[in-house]
Amino acid sequence: MGHSNSVRRHKSGRVLAALVLTAGLVGAACGGDDAKTATTDSAADTTVADTAAATTVPPPTTAAEEVPVPGGSMVFAVEPAPSNPWRPSEILCAASCHQVLRNIFDSLTLPNSDGSWSPYLAESVVPNDDFTEWTITAREGVTFHDGTAFDGAAIVDNLERARVGTVTQFPLQPITGVELVDPMTAKVTLNTSWVAFPFILTGQIGYMASPEWLAASDVDALLKTDPVGTGPFVSDSYADGESFLMSRNDTYWNDPYPYLDSLEFRFIPDALSRRDALKSGTVDVIHTTNGATIAEFREATDIGMFEVANQGETAYTLLHVTQEGSPLNDRRIRCALAYSRDQAAVNEVISAGVPQIAYGPFSPTQVGYLEHTGYPEAQDMAKAQELIAEYKAEFPGPISLALAATTDETNLTIAQFQQEWFLEAGIDEVTIDQLDQGAYVVTAALGNFQVFQFRNHGGFDLDMQYHFWHSSAAEIINPALPIALNFGRIKDATLDALLDENRASNDPVRKKEIAEEVNELFGTECYNMWESYTIWGIAHKLAVHGPTGFELPDGTTAVFGAGISGVVYPMTFWVEQ
């Protein structure tokens, strides 16, 4: 693949930063590029193959005349290191975290180019007739890096840990049991029909770690940072906040991968520093969602880049819509705020106009995407003032709002834009509370906010959003720590019904209709204020080749960047020697 082939250009997405959670997990924290917005990201869910396939951007492929050269090393600069590394059931995982983890751990399933899922580390994942049971068979002959065998017991151990994991427990609430059927097979029992269940195994919940290592790290916490999986690379050393060194797994089951002898991830939180590190030649590859950087590298002749927007997440402003006494409980106020905003201005100032402006939660490659959702598409200050005046006539008194932002300057700029618009629209007092990133997602999970910048809702299927939007996900599981993943605490019977129907449905046509209805519901109810669709740029030296998808065991193709936005497969990379 030549340079020209490796540069892909898209005109969608947008930059913000943040955390990404996998397969229905909550990513906490934030940190990223343009704006360090807190984020969660779903990584893949349900099928709906036809629609997704039509919109999925195919990965760059290695040109026929270029033969991968094994050997060499590569330095990949990524966003900040995660919290609680590196046990799959504990880690608070953002995009950079998945970028690292995917090299150490294989997931049971992976999203494929058909917009569906395929078994990967699992030999098979098979449902019963009503999708209330899933039988997972381990792939034969696979061993963990510590030499122990990957088998059914390992699947059970990992899934049981995920069921009580700090974040992973939330999407796994429907699971009532995980049992070993035979030495290579585990069975998952659910309390409901869950058609899209295998999608949740494409990410964090599906990462399989060595039970021996897990048990050892239960006793010695220091071992948690020396992960043991079945993946293409073996952990060498991890320095918190600095780098993660790994070397080739010579016995990797998916031959001929990996090509590289060694791989180093370097954690560089600041997007512009990552850009400069690549330009200075110190690192070989970076990932970024920074609009200005993407725009710059689109024109570069000495740097290659491909862009990823598959099933990506959306940058938006989250509203708490059921807080006692909050004006945001009223649709008129929420929509007034939406009408008061000039999204194009923010997009230009913050993201160099690179990403596509969003009017709903689903990006163009996701099922349920609509060009027009009913959400206010242009600034209409008069309409905003009219709605607020109407509300005040019914509920006299001053209206106050608190906007939360991280300490990042870009994030603060967005909040300042909003502050001015909201005041002009008729809100009497608007304050900005800056929170450090560590506290940001915890604050969201606790529901201690009114207006909150965020990024979330990537994935293949509406089901991936179930635990973010269903009213049951607004309930508190542990009263001692009143957190929930339905951050906005949305309680909408219509939305609940649609999500429940989608979860049990195996009809792609109906699922598409449901997702579109949900999109319109969000548009008309103004539950959130949408900003833009995230786009990831993977920029690299010209000597780096082969960022591509690869063939899965069932003959389909794994799509990089899909499922977990911006995450690629370094095992397919090779470098000129």
Add this chain to the structure above:
Amino acid sequence: MQYVIRRIAQTIFVVVLVTLLTSVALRFLPGGTDVLVVLKTGPGASPEQARQVISDLGLDKPWYTQYFNWMHDFVVGDWGTTFQTNQSIATAVKRSLPISAYLMVYGQLLALSTAIPVAVWAAYRQNSRFDRLSTTSAFAMLSLPNYIVAPVLMFFFSVKQKWIPFPSTYSSLFDDPVAHFKAFVLPSVTIALPLFAGYMRLLRADMISTLQSEFITTARAKGVTTRNILFRHALRPSMFSLITATAVNVGALMGGVVIVEQFFLLNGMGRLTVESIFRREYPTVQYAVVVLALIYVFVNLMADMAYAWIDPRVRARRALS
């Protein structure tokens, strides 16, 4: 001798005060212990887990017990692990401390080694073109904050010319001296520039005053060479202000290295402290602060000792007092 004992006693008092305050700092965090529990366990802890965390951190004990336990752990090097990454705090500090130490030492050495000859010559040639040029340059350097200097240096030497790697990656001086100095050259220059300007102006003023002293006139009359007058007779008594500034600047440098380390992505104490604050790794912050405070106190103690070493008159005055 009494003076030395008194200064050491004062230093011990400062150390106790600093360690006492930092050891009980966890008690006064916004959000209280609930935040610590969430950070330590993740957002799903049971009440039993929460109690365990409080107990592990010793927050269920009286403040004085906390202090003595904390001091014991500090002295024996059992600093525990970080909340979120389960890394040894002692290891993290041990990894970061040399980086900041090298940075501060190289910055100071670079500044002093250039400022002293320039200041001496500028004082000797007062109001000459060299003096005016160096004084004006110093003004310019003083007005350049390191957050301007760092990106400019980085852009030119790393991004454009690709002579110096970015980010700066630490290598041991003994394992790979070339890589070591490459990692520190730009950060050291960034730190040294404003220091050079300050030191140069300070020493120049003192040197001008000293050069007007009677003993210098006597030395000249006796035919002592200019070089000896400047560097053997005039420089030593002119260095009080410079030594004081150098010592005091250690404190300022600790702030400076935070910014410089962030710019060049050097994982030193400054970066460790700032990132630990953002990640609410409070025990790491506690230990980092104490280590930095101890360094500051120690350097200032050394500076006090140096006064007496440099000038016998100081020893005599202290003896009389």
